[in-house]
Amino acid sequence: MKFIPELAGLRGLAATMVFVAHAAIDGFLPKFIANTYGKLGLICFFILSGYLIAQVYLYKTFNKENSKNYLLARLARIAPVYLLVILASFVISNFIYPDFHYDFTDKTKFLLSLLFINTPYEPWTIPVEVQFYFCFLLFWYLYSSEKINRRLLYIAPIFLLLPSFGYMYLYHKVPHVMPSFSIFFFLGVYISLLHQKGYFEKLTAKTPLFVSLIFLFILAIGMPLLRRKLGVYITVTWYDPLLILTACIPFILIITKPGHFFILKLKPIIFMSEISYGFYLIHRPLMKIATEHFGTTPLIGITLLVICILLSWISFKFIEVPARKFIEARLKQPVTA
16 A cells, blocks of 8 residues: 555644544633534544555455454554553542543443443544454455455445434434444545545546645634534534535545645644544543643643643654554564554
8 A cells, every 4th residue: 555644644633633622622712613623533533544444454365364464453553552541541530530531430431441342531432443443354354255246335334324323313312333433434445445446536637736725724624614604514413414525525635636735744743643543542631630720721721732742752652653563573564554
């Protein structure tokens, strides 16, 4: 797979968007920014995950060795930092700081989190991601099978969504389980398939630079601003078509016209991409501590951001990178996505 640094930049941008949304919820920024903005950042993460995994694995032969390496590589990519955060949160909430945001005084919550079944608070996306890994393994097997009509696989996310829609109808909220978000992961997979066949190159061949930059602006800044000014809403749920298009169109343009998105290659954005995983996991409890004990002044907000970045860099440097190198040495292949 050809490395596209602009996609790394997109990951850094998405992490920043989630931080901004939570900062707005907690009072550091205007409240209107939070509306759908955090969802948009996570949708970008999910699409990116599905796309990269498909690019790396879907075109390889499905066999025991490749599937084992796939699962080990994926789990090694996310498990060390996640488990460390869950274990640290258990100790902190039970023995040090009872008001800690990641409250694991409930032992059932703690066990479900350790087993990647369901996690409360912001880390809920990690079990969802792990569940997608196993779902993709089945998709990969079926896609490789000559007995299966591949076109049938394109409607798989619809069937996966049905249980979540039933839950939404009964309880009026989206359950934080993989079927609820399968549409976003598989959008990434299908974008990979179509990209591999060259469909997007034809579609975007004559797209000028300014159009790409407009879509990047709408993704990065314009979504909350335009929605506030124009009152443009189809639905306020995760499945708002405008929300999905806002994530998908820039994504497609990035993989076909990466040169248009030179902004995403800037060193600060690439740096945010590198530390994005740890940054995502640790920023909210620190934000909660800041708001409860120090207030929401601009100075506190800037200090909080610096502390989150520093701790995320430490996590990246001393946990994520060593874990990745260890598994790469065992698998004799790079751990990507």
